[in-house]
Amino acid sequence: MNLQMFLLLAAALFAVGLFGALSQQAVVMVMMGLELMINALVVAGAAFWYFLTPQAPDGQVFVLVVLAAMTVEMAMGFAVTTLLFRAKDADMTDMAAELRG
Amino acid sequence: MTASPAWAVVPAAALVVVFAGAAAALDGVLDPAGRGRPMSGRLGRPLWETARLLRQRRRTTVAPDALLWRAGTAGPLVVALLMAVVVPVGGITVADPPVGLVWFNALDVALWLTVWAAGWGANSVYGLVSGYRFLSQALAYELPLMFALTAPAVAAGSLKIGQIVAAQDKTWFVVRMPAAFLVFLVAVAGFSLWGPLAYPAGRDLAGGVLAEPSGVDRLVLLAGRYALLTVGAGMSTALFLGGGAGPLLPGWLWSLLKTALVLAGLVAVRRAMPVLRADRVMRLAWLVVLPVTLLQLLVVSVLALGGS
Amino acid sequence: MLTAVFWVLAVVAVAAGIAVFTVDSMARATVALAVSFVAVGTALLLIDAGYLGVITILMMLMEMGIMAVFMIMYMMNPGGLMPMSMLHNKRGALAISIGAFVLLAAGALLTPWPQRRGEPPSDVTRALGEAVMGSKMLVMMSVSAVLFATMVSALVLATGRGRYDGDEAPAAEDAGGGA
Numbered sequence: 001m002n003l004q005m006f007l008l009l010a011a012a013l014f015a016v017g018l019f020g021a022l023s024q025q026a027v028v029m030v031m032m033g034l035e036l037m038i039n040a041l042v043v044a045g046a047a048f049w050y051f052l053t054p055q056a057p058d059g060q061v062f063v064l065v066v067l068a069a070m071t072v073e074m075a076m077g078f079a080v081t082t083l084l085f086r087a088k089d090a091d092m093t094d095m096a097a098e099l100r101g
Numbered sequence: 102m103t104a105s106p107a108w109a110v111v112p113a114a115a116l117v118v119v120f121a122g123a124a125a126a127l128d129g130v131l132d133p134a135g136r137g138r139p140m141s142g143r144l145g146r147p148l149w150e151t152a153r154l155l156r157q158r159r160r161t162t163v164a165p166d167a168l169l170w171r172a173g174t175a176g177p178l179v180v181a182l183l184m185a186v187v188v189p190v191g192g193i194t195v196a197d198p199p200v201g202l203v204w205f206n207a208l209d210v211a212l213w214l215t216v217w218a219a220g221w222g223a224n225s226v227y228g229l230v231s232g233y234r235f236l237s238q239a240l241a242y243e244l245p246l247m248f249a250l251t252a253p254a255v256a257a258g259s260l261k262i263g264q265i266v267a268a269q270d271k272t273w274f275v276v277r278m279p280a281a282f283l284v285f286l287v288a289v290a291g292f293s294l295w296g297p298l299a300y301p302a303g304r305d306l307a308g309g310v311l312a313e314p315s316g317v318d319r320l321v322l323l324a325g326r327y328a329l330l331t332v333g334a335g336m337s338t339a340l341f342l343g344g345g346a347g348p349l350l351p352g353w354l355w356s357l358l359k360t361a362l363v364l365a366g367l368v369a370v371r372r373a374m375p376v377l378r379a380d381r382v383m384r385l386a387w388l389v390v391l392p393v394t395l396l397q398l399l400v401v402s403v404l405a406l407g408g409s
Numbered sequence: 410m411l412t413a414v415f416w417v418l419a420v421v422a423v424a425a426g427i428a429v430f431t432v433d434s435m436a437r438a439t440v441a442l443a444v445s446f447v448a449v450g451t452a453l454l455l456i457d458a459g460y461l462g463v464i465t466i467l468m469m470l471m472e473m474g475i476m477a478v479f480m481i482m483y484m485m486n487p488g489g490l491m492p493m494s495m496l497h498n499k500r501g502a503l504a505i506s507i508g509a510f511v512l513l514a515a516g517a518l519l520t521p522w523p524q525r526r527g528e529p530p531s532d533v534t535r536a537l538g539e540a541v542m543g544s545k546m547l548v549m550m551s552v553s554a555v556l557f558a559t560m561v562s563a564l565v566l567a568t569g570r571g572r573y574d575g576d577e578a579p580a581a582e583d584a585g586g587g588a
Binding site for chain 1: 411412415416419422423426427429430435438439442445446449452453455456457458460461462464465468469472475476479480483484497498499501502503505506507509510513514516517518522523525526527528529530533536537539540541544545548549552555556559560562563564566567569
């Protein structure tokens, strides 16, 4: 096992997640894509920690922060989805076009 | 605590199955429906039931999600066996990883998805409602369970189950953390769909996730439930009751005796207490039990600071 | 041996990830995502990141349990009994993601990564715990503030009643849960 193998796995997961986040219409499916992309970050973060600087704990702390970010993303995502659904019966991204920034 | 070779999983699994069978036999004896029948029939109920279910032809429902259904019904037994890997018997354990306690916790969380999948896969309203009930009840018992697991880890200064057992050589943790011990046992009943927390598999739902599986599927699901109770009892022995500590008898025998005692208590509770509704459990868990476990954790932490 | 295990886990993780967007049933999609996370968590166990690996499995299984509820609540075809495509701009998305993969993979393989410095400490979990409670405490304190803000704002966004709509809980209890 080496760093390149883990980074390849991370790249593949990130690409799959990106495809989902870009192509899916349902809000919840877009969130699945985002989750997969963050999953790739977990792999890459842990691999960088183990294969480059195992002595410093920074890499492990980074993974913990990523996991926390993931839960935040999910909680807020579902809250917004619930709000959208309640306000206008929308469960598709195209129906929520006014969120365009 | 010695780690064992890979083949040690076989006797460990056999031990879980034997204890689960004994628990089922005890439940057969305690079942008021069997009153008046000969004792041999009530004691042997798990055997007859196994034979009956092995011969029974599988029923199926309209358009089930067979993959998720099968995976979900096998889930509890698989989870229980994976948990058993880190449960020590005396000084012997299959594996004692540095994060054994988190391993146990992660596996009980795995039940969220498996029980839900078992309910969803059957494509039956009873199973579906049951799966959702389980999720809502899991939200109630999981946080108290996590804090109850944290208490022995804080007191021992380790997530390694071997060291948690070793830290109890003077006093058992149940003395220092009775609330955590009780919460742990209730949570074991919760993830085993047992006793007062059997609401997801309640009678009003015709058994919920148990309603549709038949034949081998039902056998595996029922066995998984008893196996989860067994492993939970074994874990409570290691975490709170000093593991194999005791006079005269060898350590492994003490471990087994304590496990059997806790298991018998858990089984007996089923006939002694009514089933609680999930919303009541939720209210109780978040308004009473969670603060109590946090206080318990505070006490344990202060004691741990004073002790070191 | 470990390398072979890693490749198996990697293939499972990516295949389950692809399955998330190809299966019709939302229940299966959620479970597929959970499988992907479990494979990644197990892969982390291979590189001595025991705590991170197990905690990834724990948190993600929990998250997927909750996710299943929302997936089925907010999809028009949760059971997948009426197969239909829910994609837009499939070709563009495919091109972009393949491009991203090629770019990232090239970066991973072609970058001259520095040599490994030092060995992992004997107790990795203890090192992490001491970092979180010591030198990296500020990070975790900000995370906890963010988590608290998330809890409050998610509740505010998702709850159906406002501040003065009264407490509905006693009424719900009277109505009973059908037990």
